[in-house]
């Protein structure tokens with residue numbers, strides 16, 4: 249280790265969960281070394297408990313749900329509905345306020361099509377922040393174009409924090425605010441409670457994109473009082489192909505379905521269809537049953553680790569990373585938000601993020617490079633992309649030391 253790259257504090261940070269509890273991390277080797285998996289903001293690795301629970305479910309209890317009258321289907325239905333109750337408990341919501349979707353993206357599209365088409369009128373204003381992932385921009389752009397709405401951007405300051413005075417001015421007369429809980433590129437933790445209170449005072453509804461928030465923050469929808477909240481299974485150590493939409497009971501009750509087909513109806517004739525009550529009204533077709541079961545176990549796993557410990561570890565790891573990376577010549581950290589989750593983004597003078605990422609990959613260090621599905625933010629920052637390291641419960645100081653060493657090498661190799 250290069251002496252100059254060894255700051256005092258943090259070098260002994262241990263993982264909250266042994267990386268070997270994740271079968272892929274226990275197995276994967278590059279040149280004999282385990283992976284330094286620093287890409288959990290893109291997708292988290294899966295702990296053995298989640299994989300085992302899903303395997304058990306498929307081996308013992310799997311059948312299609314809701315329609316079967318035989319015991320196997322009843323067990324499968326019960327497991328699926330218990331998972332919904334588990335998600336409700338995780339968010340402090342009512343069970344019927346939880347809609348299973350295929351991901352955060354689908355949850356946001358559901359709100360744009362169902363709530364948006366029914367409740368937003370031509371001329372209404374939707375606010376999105378400059379920090380948003382494309383998943384929380386494009387559905388609103390499309391809705392704007394279909395319904396003749398206006399889409400306006402809540403700016404950020406130089407640190408990458410929401411510009412709250414600007415938000416205070418924009419919120420007047422807005423109909424809907426679409427805001428991330430944690431920014432996927434800069435790691436900014438947005439002041440959700442304050443934003444939601446201001447929005448409600450102005451008569452606007454609030455949709456929270458918690459895709460990056462759910463793995464790092466305790467989310468209490470009742471305390472926050474948000475109207476909608478979306479998150480995704482694969483970032484909370486659960487399977488891919490499943491997401492969650494929380495919606496306030498009274499809102500979901502008034503919303504039309506957005507996809508139609510089996511399982512979301514009361515009665516169908518060739519003349520007309522009566523739809524089921526929420527949440528089933530919003531779950532057309534066979535849902536991701538096994539993934540819902542895996543998600544419930546993932547939530548047990550993450551709550552077992554504890555959000556207080558996760559928050560403290562995120563702070564310690566990001567501080568350590570910022571200290572170490574800050575010593576590398578020509579490396580510039582991107583964003584310095586006041587409250588940050590376990591994400592650090594940076595650029596290196598004269599080096600393309602993809603080239604840096606490829607070299608890191610060859611050393612067994614997994615980071616994300618590019619625009620991170622946040623091209624408007626990249627344009628505003630005047631960069632093509634960043635290298636992003638993101639932390640999880642298995643992350644530790646050694647991962648960051650390897651990252652820093654490999655970056656020094658990249659600098660030497662790439663000039």
Ligand SMILES: Cc1ncc(COP(=O)(O)O)c(C=O)c1O
Nearest residue numbers: 351352353381383432459460480
């Ligand atoms: C902030 C944010 N929102 C939404 C999404 C979309 O999640 P999914 O692809 O699981 O639907 C992501 C995924 O990277 C994200 O980071």
